[in-house]
Amino acid sequence: QPVLTQPPSSSASPGESARLTCTLPSDINVGSYNIYWYQQKPGSPPRYLLYYYSDSDKGQGSGVPSRFSGSKDASANTGILLISGLQSEDEADYYCMIWPSNAWVFGGGTKLTVL
Amino acid sequence: EVQLVESGGGLVQPGGSLRLSCAASGFTVSSNYMSWVRQAPGKGLEWVSVIYSGGSTYYADSVKGRFTISRHNSKNTLYLQMNSLRAEDTAVYYCARGAWDWGQGTLVTVSS
Numbered sequence: 001q002p003v004l005t006q007p008p009s010s011s012a013s014p015g016e017s018a019r020l021t022c023t024l025p026s027d028i029n030v031g032s033y034n035i036y037w038y039q040q041k042p043g044s045p046p047r048y049l050l051y052y053y054s055d056s057d058k059g060q061g062s063g064v065p066s067r068f069s070g071s072k073d074a075s076a077n078t079g080i081l082l083i084s085g086l087q088s089e090d091e092a093d094y095y096c097m098i099w100p101s102n103a104w105v106f107g108g109g110t111k112l113t114v115l
Numbered sequence: 116e117v118q119l120v121e122s123g124g125g126l127v128q129p130g131g132s133l134r135l136s137c138a139a140s141g142f143t144v145s146s147n148y149m150s151w152v153r154q155a156p157g158k159g160l161e162w163v164s165v166i167y168s169g170g171s172t173y174y175a176d177s178v179k180g181r182f183t184i185s186r187h188n189s190k191n192t193l194y195l196q197m198n199s200l201r202a203e204d205t206a207v208y209y210c211a212r213g214a215w216d217w218g219q220g221t222l223v224t225v226s227s
Contacts, residue, residue, distance in 0.1 A: 036214050038160075045218065046160065046209070048214060097160075102171075104150065104162035106159060106160040106161065106162065107159075109159045
């Protein structure tokens with residue numbers, strides 16, 4: 001199974017933007033997959049945020065603010081979660097996921113700290 | 116409103132068995148693909164198994180041959196039968212509808 005690489009931690013200040021990355025292994029093309037993003041706060045289950053395939057094929061989770069958005073960087077084979085206008089409540093763990101071959105594969109997660 | 120409620124977790128000895136249940140409301144289990152995902156204490160998410168609406172099932176290599184996913188259509192409930200449990204199966208187990216809706220999870224602890 002492929003391994004999705006996420007930085008263990010990231011930080012930003014309230015009002016700023018946070019750019020969280022999810023890098024796919026070189027033998028898997030990010031352009032071929034939906035990238036799913038989840039937010040998890042301590043003691044709570046993961047919350048589905050959005051998926052991103054392309055600008056014309058993407059979806060936002062129910063009730064998820066539009067300041068959460070997805071994109072891809074094909075040159076880096078990476079999926080990106082952009083959180084704009086950071087709020088203290090955005091402090092959480094964030095996981096990416098892809099769905100190849102009848103199995104979900106998760107990244108290791110990024111702990112986002114809002115300073 | 117979609118709701119998923121897991122139950123059946125607990126403390127079990129290595130080599131033992133447990134059956135987890137996920138009672139669904141607000142949608143029909145058999146019309147959706149349903150998954151189990153687990154999270155070991157302090158660790159990340161790990162996919163365990165999926166059952167499609169057509170009945171096909173798939174498993175992570177780490178549980179293949181030991182776990183069985185199933186559903187009871189009239190009870191609108193998803194199950195995970197876990198046999199030959201190991202210490203490394205200790206985790207919170209979540210059921211999920213598609214990629215979008217998750218239950219609160221149930222804790223399974225495998226220890227002597």
